[in-house]
Amino acid sequence: MSRRDEILKTILRGTSDANISFTRLCKMLKQLGFEERIRGSHHIFTKEGIEEIINLQPKRANAKSYQVKQVRNLILRYKLGG
Secondary structure, X not given: OOHHHHHHHHXXXXXXXXXXXXXXXXXXXXHOOOEEEEXXXXXXXXXXXXXXXXXXXXXXXXXXXXXXXXXXXXHHHHOOOO
16 A cells, blocks of 8 residues: 555544644645645645645644545545545
8 A cells, every 4th residue: 555545545534633744645635636836834735627725734743633624525525536
């Protein structure tokens, strides 16, 4: 199982939203075809064909749990990641 598949599985499981690495979450979004733009501490992700814009900010080394939930809902809504 690749690292992307591992973090995708963890996100979709939804049991440890507060323990998702910010760096790994950003990397996974880029691997799913999102483009990243950085403004200060804000990492903004967009993808053609997806209406929503994902705005992530780190909380120490992890992603914020409500933002992980937003990413999970987006992955499920658009059936991303296989």
